[in-house]
Amino acid sequence: AQKITQTQPGMFVQEKEAVTLDCTYDTSDQSYGLFWYKQPSSGEMIFLIYQGSYDEQNATEGRYSLNFQKARKSANLVISASQLGDSAMYFCAMREGGSGNTPLVFGKGTRLSVIA
Amino acid sequence: DAGVIQSPRHEVTEMGQEVTLRCKPISGHDYLFWYRQTMMRGLELLIYFNNNVPIDDSGMPEDRFSAKMPNASFSTLKIQPSEPRDSAVYFCASRGGPRNSPLHFGNGTRLTVT
Numbered sequence: 001a002q003k004i005t006q007t008q009p010g011m012f013v014q015e016k017e018a019v020t021l022d023c024t025y026d027t028s029d030q031s032y033g034l035f036w037y038k039q040p041s042s043g044e045m046i047f048l049i050y051q052g053s054y055d056e057q058n059a060t061e062g063r064y065s066l067n068f069q070k071a072r073k074s075a076n077l078v079i080s081a082s083q084l085g086d087s088a089m090y091f092c093a094m095r096e097g098g099s100g101n102t103p104l105v106f107g108k109g110t111r112l113s114v115i116a
Numbered sequence: 117d118a119g120v121i122q123s124p125r126h127e128v129t130e131m132g133q134e135v136t137l138r139c140k141p142i143s144g145h146d147y148l149f150w151y152r153q154t155m156m157r158g159l160e161l162l163i164y165f166n167n168n169v170p171i172d173d174s175g176m177p178e179d180r181f182s183a184k185m186p187n188a189s190f191s192t193l194k195i196q197p198s199e200p201r202d203s204a205v206y207f208c209a210s211r212g213g214p215r216n217s218p219l220h221f222g223n224g225t226r227l228t229v230t
Contacts, residue, residue: 033216045207045221052216091159100215101166103149106159 002026004092004107011112013082020067021077021110023092029053031098034075036066039089039109048090051075079112087114118142122208122222130230134196137225140189141210149219150183150193151207159207165191198229 005024013019025034036048051059051066059066067076079086089111093104121140129135141148149164163173168185176183180199185191195202205226209219 035218037221043205043226044223045209045219047218047220050216050218095215098215100217101171103161103164103172104219105161106151108158 002107003096003105004094006090006092006107006110008110009108011110013079013112013114015084015114015116016081018078018080019082019112021079021090021092021112023075023077023107025073025075025092025094027073027094027096029096029098033095033100034066034068035093035095035104036064036075036077037091037093037106038086039091040085041088045091049077082114084114084116087112120208120210120220120222122206122225124225125223126226126228128228128230129198131199132197133229134194135198135202135227135229137193137206137208137227139191139193139208139222141191141208142212142220143189145210145212145220146188147211148185148191149209149211150191151209153205153207153224154203162193162206195227198227200229203227203229 032053034051038046049059049061049064051068058068063080065078089109091109092107123138150162151159153159161175163183165185183193205224207224209221211219
């Protein structure tokens with residue numbers, strides 16, 4: 001079974017609008033972490049935001065926020081006020097276990113295109 | 117901080133040749149990961165090290181793949197002999213600090229095997 005599922009292969013959003021990228025995960029661990037990365041066309045992987053399973057507040061980092069719904073095992077990324085530079089692949093990832101000793105498992109990604 | 121440094125950025129080689137990819141992690145980071153990215157399979161973990169010791173190499177596709185970390189500042193991923201299906205982008209990433217710390221990725225090596 002896939003650990004991380006991103007059901008949207010591609011998304012379009014108008015500049016200055018908000019967009020939500022979906023991510024669901026599968027784990028039996030109580031302690032885990034969820035991460036989002038951005039990969040622009042240049043290829044580098046850029047860390048955006050982190051949410052811990054015990055964090056009670058949704059994580060926010062500037063225009064990025066994470067809509068964490070633990071019971072539904074979803075960790076959707078919300079980008080507010082989209083910019084042309086947000087056009088990229090976005091990957092959701094999970095680290096299982098409380099020790100932090102396990103690697104990240106990535107979803108297949110969502111390609112976001114921001115339209116002027 | 118120079119970040120994770122990978123070399124070469126691009127490698128084109130013929131089938132059957134040996135390929136060596138190199139990685140210098142961020143100083144002080146105690147975890148190092150090798151991932152492979154393809155269109156079909158996405159980002160796959162190949163192997164990871166903790167304090168220079170390989171922890172899990174179950175993602176290494178075949179015996180043709182090997183990885184070493186002789187010291188805290190250097191790791192190699194070797195493919196011998198290479199095959200066209202090995203063509204992919206290979207990422208090295210490192211991590212240090214508390215358990216919520218992210219992976220820091222290098223810029224990747226784009227490998228093409230003809």
